[in-house]
Amino acid sequence: SAGYETGQSNTLKHNFGRVPFIEFPKNKYRLPELNKYKGLIDAYDDIYNGFINDLDDVQTVILVLTNYGGASLEQFMNDLREYKSIKINNAGNGDNSGVDKLQIDIPVEARDDALKTTRENIFLFGQGIDPANFESSNASGVAIKMLYSHLELKAAKTQTYFEHAINE
8 A cells, every 4th residue: 555545435434333234034933934835836836737747748649559450650650641541450259459549537627626726825825815816806995905904914014023123
């Protein structure tokens, strides 16, 4: 250094006696709010993603050939595309020769119910309002305020934990 000051310092002098870092805890356990309903969100994602994967799998048709009379599967596919028919060898009465389609049934109703219930619980435990189910478009101000009362309680509880930090 040249031994003399040039310009202003960027040091702020204060009387805290420590680095003035003030914590704003969300709750007394200092845990994020997400911990309460993260499992529900994960369950919703698992159900939804599993359903989408099943739909992808179902789009693949599996044909089961019994006593197919052609030379190769390539010939089978060509005959099916070109002639819309295939040749099957039949061994006589009681023979089960033919083509069957392997079908996968997806329990759509059960999954829909699970998704609906899980989604409702995410908003219930999160104490929020599902914007997709906000059916009270003609609701009065009082009715809307009642819908958001749980969210207001959650905000008030958080505010009590913040007040100590704000006062500091």
